[in-house]
Amino acid sequence: xxxxxxxxxxxxxxxxxxxxxxxxxxxxxxxxxxxxxxxxxxxxxxxxxxxxxxxxxxxxxxxxxxxxxxxxxxxxxxxxxxxxxxxxxxxxxxxxxxxxxxxxxxxxxxxxxxxxxxxxxxxxxxxxxxxxxxxxxxxxxxxxxxxxxxxxxxxxxxxxxxxxxxxxxxxxxxxxxxxxxxxxxxxxxxxxxxxxxxxxxxxxxxxxxxxxxxxxxxxxxxxxxxxxxxxxxxxxxxxxxxxxxxxxxxxxx
Ligand code: HEC
Numbered sequence: 047x048x049x050x051x052x053x054x055x056x057x058x059x060x061x062x063x064x065x066x067x068x069x070x071x072x073x074x075x076x077x078x079x080x081x082x083x084x085x086x087x088x089x090x091x092x093x094x095x096x097x098x099x100x101x102x103x104x105x106x107x108x109x110x111x112x113x114x115x116x117x118x119x120x121x122x123x124x125x126x127x128x129x130x131x132x133x134x135x136x137x138x139x140x141x142x143x144x145x146x147x148x149x150x151x152x153x154x155x156x157x158x159x160x161x162x163x164x165x166x167x168x169x170x171x172x173x174x175x176x177x178x179x180x181x182x183x184x185x186x187x188x189x190x191x192x193x194x195x196x197x198x199x200x201x202x203x204x205x206x207x208x209x210x211x212x213x214x215x216x217x218x219x220x221x222x223x224x225x226x227x228x229x230x231x232x233x234x235x236x237x238x239x240x241x242x243x244x245x246x247x248x249x250x251x252x253x254x255x256x257x258x259x260x261x262x263x264x265x266x267x268x269x270x271x272x273x274x275x276x277x278x279x280x281x282x283x284x285x286x287x288x289x290x291x292x293x294x295x296x297x298x299x
Contacts, residue, residue: 073174073194074171076168076170078256079252088253089113095254098139100137101134102134103154105156107133159261173258177254181234182211182212182237207247208244210236210237212234213231
């Protein structure tokens, strides 16, 4: 009995622990943008802004046909000269160089949207918040820092679109320790405007995140369709079974 109580007490702590290890910056819900034009826009942003450093090595360019793009469109708009339509989305950057330049190897992004899902939000929420939380920090080697991944090695690659932002911090008393002060985040401040308005930047980021989610789970759309077909089949089958049952019992009565 005592043991059971202890076990329950420990189990009750588990979700709390998982949450506490998340770094604490609250995640925003990624807007749902799953129509084809959003996904196409996301694919374009991904290829232009992310593939220089990251790869998506389980993704072939020609799978973009599933997003409604023709082979010709993929070839002329999205491929870098050295890549083939049937090829994988690899990066030209060597991991050793990346390590030397940034101090960290950029992770493969094929399934990043699945890898980053946690009790505090879906992988899409994580990516949406991460990509919109860069701020200028001259103390960092790249000149940028991030609220979701403090001291991140990745620079803010879309800073021209978002513009330069600073993070404001306030000194407030620590609620847990008397007499101690803590550095509390108090919002972003736009220093110079970007080529996009903040609304446009949010939408572009949402498209990019929708593409990253699609890439991590391209069969998702198909699976949902299959689920609907299975449900229709089951209801027809249930109806037939019910009619058949009726007619059998009629004979007996
Ligand atoms: C100039 C090189 C570079 C470019 C371009 C770049 N990244 Fe990164 N990225 C990195 C590096 C380096 C890391 C590893 C950061 C670390 O571990 O501190 C990283 C890490 C990440 C992570 C993991 C963050 C985490 O939770 O630890 C994500 C997600 C990511 N990048 C997404 C993107 C997306 C999306 C783009 C395109 C908009 C992009 N990156 C463009 C260099 C780059």
